[in-house]
Amino acid sequence: MDSRTGFGGAEERAMRRALELAATPGVPLGPNPRVGCVLLDADGRTVAEGHHRGAGTPHAEADALARAGGAARGSTAVVTLEPCNHTGRTGPCAQALLEAGVRRVVFAQADPNPVAAGGAATLSAAGVEVVGGLLADEARAVNRVWSFAVEHGRPFVTWKFATTLDGRSAAADGTSRWVSSRAARLDTHRLRALCDTMLVGSNTVAVDDPLLTVRDAEDRPLPHQPLRAVMGLRDLDPGRRVFDDSAETVHLRTRDPRAALAELFARDRQHVFLEGGPTLAAAFWRAGLVDEVVAYVAPFLLGAGRSAVADLGIATIADAFRPRVVDVTVLADDPEANVRFTLAPHDRTTQGED
Incomplete structure (x- = not known):
């Protein structure tokens, strides 16, 4: 763990992989952001990966959790966007991470959407260790247009x-x-x-x-x-x-x-x-x-x-x-x-x- 940043080397590598997943070709354009997620075990090994595939499909965290099953308990979730905190076509990712027993959440970009934001606070209040800002600029670049549209209306x-x-x-x-x-x-x-x-x-x-x-x-x-x-x-x-x-x-x-x-x-x-x-x-x-x-x-x-x-x-x-x-x-x-x-x-x- 780097004491200056609060992130480990395995987490940065996982975030870069999550960014690759977020940018997976073929995902239909739509109102939702592109998001990737990697779950790491206590030794920094990948447990599961997931990414969002468009409106109405499971979010990246839910996709990764479904692939991990019980192995998600005690893991670190590395996500390109702050986990959402609202119920839309799918349930809130923050709650899904809590129910899966995830120990730590590392995210890149804070969610600029006021409707969905607040996942980090919900997780922290429930005792999950949450750290944001890892490769935030790179994550924002993946969702350049989506971020602009949300922020400017x-x-x-x-x-x-x-x-x-x-x-x-x-x-x-x-x-x-x-x-x-x-x-x-x-x-x-x-x-x-x-x-x-x-x-x-x-x-x-x-x-x-x-x-x-x-x-x-x-x-x-x-x-x-x-x-x-x-x-x-x-x-x-x-x-x-x-x-x-x-x-x-x-x-x-x-x-x-x-x-x-x-x-x-x-x-x-x-x-x-x-x-x-x-x-x-x-x-x-x-x-x-x-x-x-x-x-x-x-x-x-x-x-x-x-x-x-x-x-x-x-x-x-x-x-x-x-x-x-x-x-x-x-x-x-x-x-x-x-x-x-x-x-x-x-x-x-x-x-x-x-």
């Missing part, structure tokens, strides 16, 4: 767009296929699959007739599709492809980005992939509701045509928005050498500062 918004070197998303005649390369389009589908909502404006549906589904490299739809959300007041032709049976679709009858996000959050949506046109993008940006930018830049020039984003109300260079560059990637196996920029918007008060 709205979905995390990723704005994606494709542009030419001179900032055009379409030519002067309105043609836009294809500004991005095939490699960029495949990468976009990869990112779409990480979100639970695709959002466009009603004008995009009327003019471009997008399908807004997630597809693989052979253009086959994936088994789990995000919600397709269309934002705007205008009535739309029900024959548009976005209204087919490929995925669920909702029409958000508003032009207010905050109202749209509030309605999506009420539907348990946590990650919006914003792929609308320049007007919708500008509305979200000016409202301060863009949390991540993914821009694909193609190496050619148009000189005229539609801009990637509409007026942002900026009159002078000193007021320019200056997002922080998180990543720059030249897409592999791309003969057109599209470049993907991932950016994080700064707080508005920092704009223009050197």
Whole structure:
């Protein structure tokens, strides 16, 4: 046991394994966080492992306890998120750990959800040794979007767009296929699959007739599709492809980005992939509701045509928005050498500062 941290080496190794379990591929996106759990015996050996597999399935702790059976008594539960303290579709994990006779609980991230929080206090009050904060940053990274949505009361918004070197998303005649390369389009589908909502404006549906589904490299739809959300007041032709049976679709009858996000959050949506046109993008940006930018830049020039984003109300260079560059990637196996920029918007008060 490290006296400085309160954690043992076996516990840190178990937590890293629990983080791997939490990030198990194939778990459907949903309102619940991704959680992993490892049970250790008194000698630091693994007794059982478990992870959450989506809404309505056993939580990670319950999964591990079921696999351990009676061997869970006297064990240490290493969990990536503070054990929950409420009854939802499943019972409270804190109570399950108590009933199993777990001696010690080590968790990474404190639960930011006020409905579920309090498990650590319940366990401590019952005499279980509880220590939190082990690899907390790594655990938060696994549930980056979920944590943001719970703390802010709205979905995390990723704005994606494709542009030419001179900032055009379409030519002067309105043609836009294809500004991005095939490699960029495949990468976009990869990112779409990480979100639970695709959002466009009603004008995009009327003019471009997008399908807004997630597809693989052979253009086959994936088994789990995000919600397709269309934002705007205008009535739309029900024959548009976005209204087919490929995925669920909702029409958000508003032009207010905050109202749209509030309605999506009420539907348990946590990650919006914003792929609308320049007007919708500008509305979200000016409202301060863009949390991540993914821009694909193609190496050619148009000189005229539609801009990637509409007026942002900026009159002078000193007021320019200056997002922080998180990543720059030249897409592999791309003969057109599209470049993907991932950016994080700064707080508005920092704009223009050197």
